[in-house]
Amino acid sequence: MSSEDFVEEAGLYFERLGLSRTAGRVMGVLLLSDDDGMDLPELREELGAAKSSISVAVGRLAQAGLVERFRRPGARRDRYRLTRDVFGRAFRSKMAEFQRFQELAEHGLAVVGDDPRRRERLENMRDMYAFMAEGFPRLLAEWERTRQAPSHRP
Template identity: 30%
Template sequence: MPGGRLTHQDRRSIASGLAEGLGYAEIARRLNRPTSTVSREVARNGGSHGYLADHAHHSTERRARRRRPVPPPETQTPGAPASASGVDAEGRDPEAVRAFAEEFAALMVATGLPRMAARVLARLVTTDPGALTAAELVRHLRVSPASVSKAIGYLEGLDLVRRERDPHHRRERYLIDDDVWLRTWLTSARTNAMLADISRRGAEILDTATPAGARLDQMREFFVQLSDDMAGGPTAAVFSDTLTVLAALMHAVTPRTVDQLAVALGWPPERVAAALDSAERHPDIADPVAPRYDETGACTLVARAGRLTPAQREALGRP
């Protein structure tokens, strides 16, 4: 198979093949190129529905002019150097891994994630340790340190990436945790529940008999259904009740029983009990607090275990 960069004519052939509805493998066969070369080219230049030959060629030339020298491909993946056979220590094709990372990033861009943030996330997901330093990300992605820093900041804001100090060097590493998708789900569920709750209150204020009130009531039904359809967690109604009961306990300051909370909120005791049970079974909902019961069965709020160290608790004057 021929080596070297894709030519302008190669890119026009790719665009024609995509227009004909051909798969990457067939396009690659016609060009006598690896399938991964074609898939990576399309993924980094707009995807199968947005690929334009001229635009892709000019973009590649601009990137080449800006690009600084980088290590050869076999040093790109930490902990998994490529062998003479073209595979890493785990028997994987580094070229195929990079192509997949670009495809993953393109999908994340389609969901609304900025392109650079998507590329950083894809690189972390496809790296065995799930952690890289800023310098490693710069080298792998062939971008500036400022671009990596901005992308990391964006991902941290979404709680998708966290940073930690490398114990062996004076530098930070950026990590993606194994439970990141659970936390993302909880964030989505929390948002849906809040939207359902505010639209419910709006419908009550504006009256569902009016066009505006009816519109908000439809919005409430949509977000309640959306949250209910997210299997594995509390429904939007229970989620909203949990936040309300936690707010009531925070306002009360002193412990309250289920019956006392029910009277204060004007709810059946069963509804209050279900909300408190949800707070215990789904601690991420209540974070950074947690309900605690005294010997009489009354409930109050305390800092969630792990949020404060023993030394911090002692400094604040409480065990």
């Protein structure tokens, strides 16, 4: 697989997760870049996308905490790179949705009343997201311990 193929695959993947395809492609490029990141003209050239499209994508990624903006001493342009804990941050933001899914299920349960056949899916949804909300913080804590262990290689 070429780097171009990977970037396109990342664009499609992150698009399915709710980002724009361009933002997903930016993620793909930055996943392959070094810690020095890239500036907007470099991203635009690498992706062959319009300046405004790249600016909007990078802005949304920065707002979501997935990308950070920085400037090298003496440089004239800002650069962008993935935040150090990009996937932990993304995972934590998704965890916040678990509560909203539980609330949605509760609203549905209030609508369907006592009919057991109509309640089953909604109860399953509520219970599954409650389970995930309880278990995922432990998984993240375990990941952090594992990542910080001397034997772990970044």
